[in-house]
Amino acid sequence: MAVNPLQLGSDAQSKSKDIKVDGIDISIGGKRICSDSNLTLAYGRRYGLVGQNGIGKSTLLRALSKREVAVPTHISILHVEQEITGDDTPALQAVLDADVWRKHLLKEQDKIINELQELESQRASMADTSGESAKIDKQRDGLDQTLSDIQGKLAEMESDKAEPRAASILAGLGFSQERQQYATKTFSGGWRMRLALARALFCEPDLLLLDEPSNMLDVPSITFLSNYLQTYPSTVLVVSHDRAFLNEVATDIIHQHSERLDYYKGANFDTFYNTKEERRKTAQREYENQMAQRQHLQAFIDKFRYNAAKSSEAQSRIKKL
Numbered sequence: 499m500a501v502n503p504l505q506l507g508s509d510a511q512s513k514s515k516d517i518k519v520d521g522i523d524i525s526i527g528g529k530r531i532c533s534d535s536n537l538t539l540a541y542g543r544r545y546g547l548v549g550q551n552g553i554g555k556s557t558l559l560r561a562l563s564k565r566e567v568a569v570p571t572h573i574s575i576l577h578v579e580q581e582i583t584g585d586d587t588p589a590l591q592a593v594l595d596a597d598v599w600r601k602h603l604l605k606e607q608d609k610i611i612n613e614l615q616e617l618e619s620q621r622a623s624m625a626d627t628s629g630e631s632a633k634i635d636k637q638r639d640g641l642d643q644t645l646s647d648i649q650g651k652l653a654e655m656e657s658d659k660a661e662p663r664a665a666s667i668l669a670g671l672g673f674s675q676e677r678q679q680y681a682t683k684t685f686s687g688g689w690r691m692r693l694a695l696a697r698a699l700f701c702e703p704d705l706l707l708l709d710e711p712s713n714m715l716d717v718p719s720i721t722f723l724s725n726y727l728q729t730y731p732s733t734v735l736v737v738s739h740d741r742a743f744l745n746e747v748a749t750d751i752i753h754q755h756s757e758r759l760d761y762y763k764g765a766n767f768d769t770f771y772n773t774k775e776e777r778r779k780t781a782q783r784e785y786e787n788q789m790a791q792r793q794h795l796q797a798f799i800d801k802f803r804y805n806a807a808k809s810s811e812a813q814s815r816i817k818k819l
Contacts, residue, residue, distance in 0.1 A: 513572045515541035515704045515733065524554070524561050531557050533757035537567060539705065544727060544734040546748035546767060553754050555737045559707045562735070569705070576703035578711065581690035584683030589673060589693055592682050593664040596697035600657055603648050610645045614638060660700075667696045670722035671715070688714055699726060708736040712743050741767050 517539040524531040531554030539545060547555050561567050563577030582592060595601055617638050624631040652658075668678050671692045682693060691714045698706055712720045724746045727734055735752075738744055744751075744767035751762040751770035762770045 513570070515573055517541075517569055517573065517705065517733070519568050522567055524558060524566070526554070526557050529554075530757055531561075532754075532759065535757065535759045537759065538761065539733050539735065541704070541733050542731065544730065544747055544749045545736070546744040546751045546770075547735055547737045547754060548744070548751060548767070548770070549754035555754055556709050558754065559709055559735065559737065562705070563707055573705060574703040575705045575707065576698050576701055577707040577709075578691075578695050578698045579707075579709060580694065581687050582682060582694045582697065584681070584685065584690060586681045586683065588679045589668060589682055589685070590661070590664055590678040592693055593668060593696050593700050594660060596701050597660065600652070600655060600660060603652050604657070607645065607648050607652070610641050610648070614641050614645070617641070664696070664700050667699050667726070668693075670726065671696055671719050692719070695723075699723075699730075702730070702732055704732050706730070706732060706734045708734065708738075710738055711736065712738060712740045 517537060519537045522532045522535045522537055547558070549555055559577060560579070562569060563575055563579070565571075565575075569575065587595070617634050621631060621634045621638070624634070665675070665678060669675070673692070673696075682690060685693065695708075695711060695714070698708075711723060715723060720740070720743060724743055727736075727747045734747070736744075736747065746766075748766050749764065751765045751767065753760040753762065753770065753774065762773060765773065
């Protein structure tokens with residue numbers, strides 16, 4: 499799972515989260531995946547990326563996560579691709595730790611509280627009129643202000659609700675309350691993939707990339723994920739062969755084929771398939787009509803090419819061919 503480092507203290511929140519990159523060229527092992535293609539992802543939409551096996555859908559996701567496509571740097575990207583590393587960290591804490599901004603603020607909060615306690619201890623043994631006490635009071639005032647700012651940011655992100663939210667996500671993905679306290683190293687690879695998915699859902703990056711997420715889940719967990727993504731606040735790009743899953747999750751479909759990306763706005767998989775099939779039938783009818791017309795013209799030419807009275811008309815129809 500690749501996560502962008504958060505730009506702490508940046509103005510990223512005020513910038514547009516829409517993605518529009520023109521002229522994309524992606525190749526792997528000498529095989530071209532996209533050629534002069536345009537990538538357009540509207541913030542808050544959920545895109546199903548579909549195409550034949552081997553067409554390069556997973557390669558496109560990896561190119562996005564590795565910033566090989568020029569997505570604006572203020573947009574955070576998270577790609578659920580690999581299981582998390584197993585260690586002694588409890589599953590629930592592993593999910594909480596995925597929010598590095600919250601983790602950073604909590605660490606700073608603890609640090610400042612400890613510093614304030616140390617200053618308070620030093621100040622207690624000093625007279626109010628001493629120069630050293632005045633210096634400590636000034637330090638304490640500064641730390642109090644910093645602590646207030648940090649606590650304001652934690653309140654803004656609803657940090658106090660983080661643990662219940664993380665636990666709810668884990669429960670939806672099949673982790674009992676007891677198993678949420680197990681060390682991550684005790685889980686199999688499949689379950690550590692679920693942990694990677696839980697971390698991604700908890701983080702809510704601007705662009706969430708999912709590659710066949712239902713492959714790692716049982717039916718109840720697939721249902722949970724489907725419902726969860728339907729209210730997901732940011733942009734989702736998901737590769738899946740699960741037609742029912744795409745029907746429930748996708749607000750739009752991107753069809754990857756012939757080194758290009760075609761967009762079906764406002765379409766789930768069934769709508770995309772029906773539209774694509776109708777386009778195919780229309781193109782087939784147009785082709786058949788053209789061939790019938792060509793055959794009719796050819797028949798006329800063959801019949802009247804050497805007829806003096808009809809030769810000029812035959813020559814005209816030869817030009818049409």
